[in-house]
Amino acid sequence: MDSRERVLSALNHMEPDRVPIDFGSFSGATSMNVSAYKNLLTHLGMEREARVENLLMFTAEIDNDILDMFHVDTKSIKPSIPLAEFNAPEEFMYEQFQVKWLRSTDFTYAPVEGPFQKIANPTLEDLKKFRWPTPTELEDPEKWREKAQRIRQETDRALVARMLPGIVTHAQFMRGFQGWAADLYLNRKFSDALHEKLAELWIETVNTLLPALGENVDIIMFGDDFGLQDQPMLSPRMFHDRIAPLMKQMIGGIKAKTKAKVALHTCGSVYDLIDDFIEIGIDVLNPLQATAKNMGPEKIKEKAGKALALWGGIDTHVVLPKGTQQDVREEVKRKIPILGEGGGYILSADHNILVDVPPENLIAMFEAAVEYGRY
Amino acid sequence: MVNLSEIKEAITQGKPDDAKDLTQRALRGGREADQVLNEALIPVMNEVGEKFGRNEIFFPEMLVAAMAMKDALAVLKPILVSKGIKGTGKAVLGTVQGDLHDIGKNLVGMLFEGAGLEVIDLGIDTPKEEFVKVIRENGPQLLGLSALLTTTMPRMREVISALEQEGLREQVKVIIGGAPVTQEYADEIGADGYAPDAPSAAKKARDLLGVG
Numbered sequence: 001m002d003s004r005e006r007v008l009s010a011l012n013h014m015e016p017d018r019v020p021i022d023f024g025s026f027s028g029a030t031s032m033n034v035s036a037y038k039n040l041l042t043h044l045g046m047e048r049e050a051r052v053e054n055l056l057m058f059t060a061e062i063d064n065d066i067l068d069m070f071h072v073d074t075k076s077i078k079p080s081i082p083l084a085e086f087n088a089p090e091e092f093m094y095e096q097f098q099v100k101w102l103r104s105t106d107f108t109y110a111p112v113e114g115p116f117q118k119i120a121n122p123t124l125e126d127l128k129k130f131r132w133p134t135p136t137e138l139e140d141p142e143k144w145r146e147k148a149q150r151i152r153q154e155t156d157r158a159l160v161a162r163m164l165p166g167i168v169t170h171a172q173f174m175r176g177f178q179g180w181a182a183d184l185y186l187n188r189k190f191s192d193a194l195h196e197k198l199a200e201l202w203i204e205t206v207n208t209l210l211p212a213l214g215e216n217v218d219i220i221m222f223g224d225d226f227g228l229q230d231q232p233m234l235s236p237r238m239f240h241d242r243i244a245p246l247m248k249q250m251i252g253g254i255k256a257k258t259k260a261k262v263a264l265h266t267c268g269s270v271y272d273l274i275d276d277f278i279e280i281g282i283d284v285l286n287p288l289q290a291t292a293k294n295m296g297p298e299k300i301k302e303k304a305g306k307a308l309a310l311w312g313g314i315d316t317h318v319v320l321p322k323g324t325q326q327d328v329r330e331e332v333k334r335k336i337p338i339l340g341e342g343g344g345y346i347l348s349a350d351h352n353i354l355v356d357v358p359p360e361n362l363i364a365m366f367e368a369a370v371e372y373g374r375y
Numbered sequence: 376m377v378n379l380s381e382i383k384e385a386i387t388q389g390k391p392d393d394a395k396d397l398t399q400r401a402l403r404g405g406r407e408a409d410q411v412l413n414e415a416l417i418p419v420m421n422e423v424g425e426k427f428g429r430n431e432i433f434f435p436e437m438l439v440a441a442m443a444m445k446d447a448l449a450v451l452k453p454i455l456v457s458k459g460i461k462g463t464g465k466a467v468l469g470t471v472q473g474d475l476h477d478i479g480k481n482l483v484g485m486l487f488e489g490a491g492l493e494v495i496d497l498g499i500d501t502p503k504e505e506f507v508k509v510i511r512e513n514g515p516q517l518l519g520l521s522a523l524l525t526t527t528m529p530r531m532r533e534v535i536s537a538l539e540q541e542g543l544r545e546q547v548k549v550i551i552g553g554a555p556v557t558q559e560y561a562d563e564i565g566a567d568g569y570a571p572d573a574p575s576a577a578k579k580a581r582d583l584l585g586v587g
Contacts, residue, residue, distance in 0.1 A: 104474055104527065105472065105473025106524060177478050182439055184435045231434075233435075234433050317525060322525075354525065356525050356526045
């Protein structure tokens with residue numbers, strides 16, 4: 001069984017030979033901070049220039065030899081750039097949406113000011129006046145086409161295409177988190193119109209990419225965070241009424257054009273939204289944030305395991321950064337039989353690996369995944 | 376006369392304009408500012424926080440309630456100040472150096488204000504020297520530190536050490552929070568309290584200041 005078959009089998013809720021392993025195929029959240037990646041390479045006695053795959057997350061493209069070493073079954077087809085080209089500035093603009101990002105001391109970035117954030121009560125006129133990016137300014141289909149074709153030839157891994165983050169995340173980038181939340185009640189017209197505009201742009205952008213990818217993609221994945229640590233960011237009712245219908249259009253558009261599975265990355269406690277995720281056509285749920293409320297393996301598998309394949313679950317808050325290698329092995333050993341029962345599970349850390357995770361712990365996670373992942 | 380329950384209702388419903396308007400009318404009708412604060416604003420924000428803790432309401436509902444409370448409070452403030460009525464106490468808040476996340480901290484700030492505290496919010500990416508300086512100058516009873524990243528959490532310990540070195544540790548209670556933070560970590564670094572979410576932070580603050 002090759003890697004792609006292993007992944008597809010798991011996604012179709014059948015038990016493969018072992019639990020498939022992901023590392024870096026979704027640069028938004030299953031990858032590794034570039035500085036941490038450089039530390040890993042040094043630890044392994046390797047020297048090379050890292051490539052940046054996701055500027056906002058400052059995550060690396062994980063190279064094929066590293067994926068081989070850790071028995072990884074997935075690979076991203078998102079275009080990347082050399083680190084020297086980005087150079088990790090203290091601040092930068094996410095040009096297409098005019099959002100300012102600042103660097104933290106650990107070389108992660110956070111959005112600090114969006115174009116609608118300083119406006120007290122933005123109007124539909126403000127939305128109209130904004131110079132929205134075109135789909136090809138957001139993604140270059142030719143670069144994607146070339147990379148997807150090349151990687152399909154180079155490896156037998158399942159190919160993952162990371163699409164633009166979704167409508168809630170972008171609305172928060174552009175309006176600030178608090179502005180976004182307040183608008184849901186106090187400026188509903190603008191809130192709905194912003195979500196609708198973002199959904200429309202997202203669909204157009206994905207539509208320009210899908211023909212370029214053709215058969216060279218197995219999973220279409222995008223992130224849209226709906227969870228805080230202890231509950232969803234908005235009420236399940238409001239999600240159902242105002243966000244889910246737009247997402248259904250977004251996902252329906254993909255499904256009409258490709259056989260690829262659709263995976264949603266959404267952090268935090270999203271247990272209460274799972275019925276809607278299933279209803280709008282999501283196939284795979286990531287990252288099963290281990291320390292978030294109601295996201296433990298037993299609970300999630302029972303609630304979502306039949307309809308959704310699950311992806312992630314290995315704790316990056318406590319176990320990976322602070323635990324011993326033995327703790328990491330125990331974490332993997334405990335979760336695999338629960339999440340992996342009957343297939344339907346891809347193992348990965350529950351977020352990007354940052355500089356505080358010792359390389360030994362990361363390696364222990366991959367070794368344990370192979371050891372305990374056999375069906 | 377405006378019934379205090381109407382003000383509470385406007386806040387619960389997240390209607391800033393109504394909350395402000397009703398508060399103004401209550402004062403015009405002869406209500407005392409400290410009565411509106413103590414019998415409407417503080418208890419209703421306490422209820423809102425508890426509902427959030429029980430997942431009966433979510434972030435947006437709590438935010439708009441806090442915004443409504445803030446607008447009502449702004450009407451009361453000049454009167455409270457002119458009458459020399461002191462609040463529950465003073466709190467300094469900030470996200471530690473190197474960390475740019477502030478959603479949780481901002482919410483804690485609003486609920487602290489809803490609990491009657493005066494809040495000095497130092498924002499994100501705050502160096503320990505800044506905490507020391509502001510605490511020395513303002514003499515708050517409470518310091519709230521926030522970190523979202525596992526990699527910036529250790530800065531919390533450094534702030535506490537800096538306060539010890541400067542002889543300021545005894546005069547201020549320190550509470551910490553943020554997704555990766557635990558009670559165990561709070562104990563380890565010698566913080567006075569830990570709160571897993573914003574409403575518990577407000578409750579913890581009241582407990583620590585003995586204003587239950």
